[in-house]
Amino acid sequence: MDEPYYRDDLAYVHDRGFGFHADRCAPGLLALLEPVRRAGGLVLEVGCGSGLLTRYLVEAGHRVVATDASPAMLDLTRAAVPGAERIETLVLPDDPVPAADAVVGVGHAVNYLPDADAVRRALVGLARSLRPGGLFALDLCDLEWGTARTDAVPQGRVGDDWAIVTRFSQPTPDRFDRDITTFVRRPDGSYRRDEERHRNVLVDTSAVPALLREHGVTATIGTSFADDAHPLPVGLKSVIGRR
Template identity: 80%
Template sequence: MQINEPYYRRDLAYVFDQGYGFHAEACAPGILALLEPVRAGGGVVLEIGCGSGLLTKRLVEAGHRVIATDASPAMLDLTRAAVPGAEDIRTLVLPDDPLPAVDAVVGIGHALNYLPDKAAVHRALVAIAGALLPGGLLAVDLCDLEWGAARQGAMAQGRVGDDWAIVTRFSQPAPDRFDRDLTTFVRGADGSYRREDEHHGNVLIDTSAVPALLSGHGVTATIGGSFDDEDHPLPVGLHSVIGHRARKMG
């Protein structure tokens, strides 16, 4: 990941917090249902790519002990303000930062696809598997190669809020890459708008290979189109990865 110029700097973090909460709202019911045994047992949930805390808030409100993590300092600032009840809120840059041992790892917003290549994504998945305690749960979303194929030639998009606007342009430099150029306009205290640009590059992977990868590290996983049996389907090409580490016997 980019450390000197991280993704989701102040203005883009604000825009996504204000205008893109629908993904967290769609994913939360399924993830909360999957996590119910963890909540009942008092376990700890590690959230990767927590963003501005939209899912974090739902987890804490449901009674979970949550360690919320992200690579964006601006996003973490928003999470700290929005979810003071989280057990911990910290910087985490996969695949190399150490992960605490936890009862569940969750993440939405395809955070792992922001890593530089497929090898890094696989390393991150292995690290996540290794962090799960016996009986632990994994629930994350990942962009498949299908994500790019379904969006070839996608037109630029724009959205406007009360004090912000965003224009997003798309490109696909390779079958396993999907890039976005995002321009934000956010109104400052003096009433004028400031512009900021970010380039986001995502690596796309063949998610069908993920179960075999995780199986080699003690986690049985399935790939799907939602976190709750299609009641809240994910966008085309965004797949759920739901896995479990076996409980120790005897």
């Protein structure tokens, strides 16, 4: 990517207006992670964003290493969740992945990588980082994400001091792009405008269990994190496995 995703303004807007995904995923993830908590294990969070899920993990008593590729997001997490064990940059697929007793993540961070090979290498690196008995629980955008949104129309939202407009496109069956414009109010009352283009690589998630099995993790694909009361959006799949 030419510039990092989630620069200051979009990171701020995402934190203020899009916490609902972490809210919905947290109950199921915490249930899956309970054995890790009881054992005092270490949780590696991938794509922590502004710490919306991190806060749930820390408040539940987990030891957490929260990671993201966005400096702006990491700054928000440091401010919001000082109780995390570590908060640090992790740029997949090439950065070394810390060993952990669980690898978790919501917000399909791995789909932000530039191509299918990078996604594959990231999944392998995360699987290899798991200690024996470790839990793997991530969400991934399936090819179904694109087919379900072929005719997606532009969307906009407005908050107290921000607004966001998102336009969608699908250049190929395995790509789903967003052109995002944000407006954030300055102290003088005017609004600062910024634009980001996000490119997501969609994957055939049915092939992921075989890939992970080659690296010691037995996984299944689902539509929630062990909590059917909180299903994931159509096309977003849970990948839940254990070493």
